[in-house]
Amino acid sequence: MGRLEGKVAIVSGAGSGVGKEHALLLASEGAKVIVNDLGDNADATTAEITSAGGEAKSIKANVAEWATGESLVNAAVDTFGDLHILINNAGILRDAMSFSMSEEQFDEVIAVHLKGHFVCARAAAVYWRNQAKSGIEVPRRVIHTSSESGLFGGPAQANYASAKGGILTLSITLGRELSKYGVTTNVVAPRARTGLTDYIESMAAPEDPTQFDVYDPANVSPFVVWLCTDEAQEINGQAFIVGGSGIWWMRNWSHQNSVKLNGERWTLEAIDQHRELLFAEIDTGLPKFEAPPFS
Numbered sequence: 001m002g003r004l005e006g007k008v009a010i011v012s013g014a015g016s017g018v019g020k021e022h023a024l025l026l027a028s029e030g031a032k033v034i035v036n037d038l039g040d041n042a043d044a045t046t047a048e049i050t051s052a053g054g055e056a057k058s059i060k061a062n063v064a065e066w067a068t069g070e071s072l073v074n075a076a077v078d079t080f081g082d083l084h085i086l087i088n089n090a091g092i093l094r095d096a097m098s099f100s101m102s103e104e105q106f107d108e109v110i111a112v113h114l115k116g117h118f119v120c121a122r123a124a125a126v127y128w129r130n131q132a133k134s135g136i137e138v139p140r141r142v143i144h145t146s147s148e149s150g151l152f153g154g155p156a157q158a159n160y161a162s163a164k165g166g167i168l169t170l171s172i173t174l175g176r177e178l179s180k181y182g183v184t185t186n187v188v189a190p191r192a193r194t195g196l197t198d199y200i201e202s203m204a205a206p207e208d209p210t211q212f213d214v215y216d217p218a219n220v221s222p223f224v225v226w227l228c229t230d231e232a233q234e235i236n237g238q239a240f241i242v243g244g245s246g247i248w249w250m251r252n253w254s255h256q257n258s259v260k261l262n263g264e265r266w267t268l269e270a271i272d273q274h275r276e277l278l279f280a281e282i283d284t285g286l287p288k289f290e291a292p293p294f295s
């Protein structure tokens with residue numbers, strides 16, 4: 001008996017890479033899956049699930065379009081009777097240094113990632129709120145996909161890092177809005193060899209097939225699927241880097257120090273005078289790109 005028997009899930013961008021592995025593992029744990037992607041690779045994932053005895057349906061649609069959210073949620077409810085899990089995963093890269101980036105490169109990435117995550121989450125939120133209002137309260141899950149670029153700021157990725165950083169805050173906001181309807185929302189930043197990263201030589205599969213393949217995208221899915229189980233109900237608004245054999249729980253934007261005048265507005269001169277106090281013992285350089293090492 002799978003851990004997700006009776007659950008219905010949507011996975012965006014599930015035609016390849018990390019999203020495909022999420023869809024396969026969800027299905028093998030008993031969930032019925034709406035497999036979303038842009039093209040025929042959605043059908044290939046669906047065929048793999050059904051040939052292994054699972055249940056899935058492909059919906060080929062662009063998550064950057066407003067109507068896609070509703071069409072994915074309707075497909076889940078009409079085909080499988082409910083919706084419990086949304087995994088926002090679809091993504092693209094259009095890397096360039098900020099001074100070389102075009103408007104199109106910026107807009108495309110924001111649209112697929114940030115808007116694409118919101119479009120699907122909004123449609124799910126509408127359905128889940130209506131369900132709760134009619135007295136049906138069961139655990140619901142949103143897992144968003146960010147990136148270490150979104151956590152720390154990645155050079156040549158002003159578009160992608162902004163979208164992925166926005167997704168971190170979007171998740172917390174949705175967590176605050178929807179927890180009263182049984183919904184938790186969390187973020188995973190994967191590390192995996194996929195269509196987006198297969199140019200990175202250090203992520204290549206090991207030559208010795210008996211060695212653990214650290215960057216196999218399937219390594220990311222067990223934690224994502226675990227977050228979807230009823231056992232993860234108290235975990236809400238959190239972010240994790242997941243890859244290889246590692247899970248890193250991440251926290252950011254903590255209060256560092258403060259100075260306060262006695263009921264007066266600051267002046268530039270007063271800031272000069274308090275500068276030592278405000279910045280005492282603080283590293284005021286760029287925040288560290290603190291990606292945790294694998295070993």
Ligand SMILES: NC(=O)c1ccc[n+]([C@@H]2O[C@H](COP(=O)([O-])OP(=O)(O)OC[C@H]3O[C@@H](n4cnc5c(N)ncnc54)[C@H](O)[C@@H]3O)[C@@H](O)[C@H]2O)c1
Binds near residue numbers: 036217
């Ligand atoms: N691979 C990594 O190491 C890594 C690191 C950080 C973040 N991520 C994130 O993980 C997610 C999955 O990426 P991946 O690495 O598996 O890459 P991938 O290219 O293998 O998968 C992304 C999938 O999303 C689909 N897609 C793209 N635009 C879409 C749209 N508008 N609507 C629907 N589907 C769309 C693509 O067709 C593709 O199948 C992305 O959000 C990516 O930014 C991956």
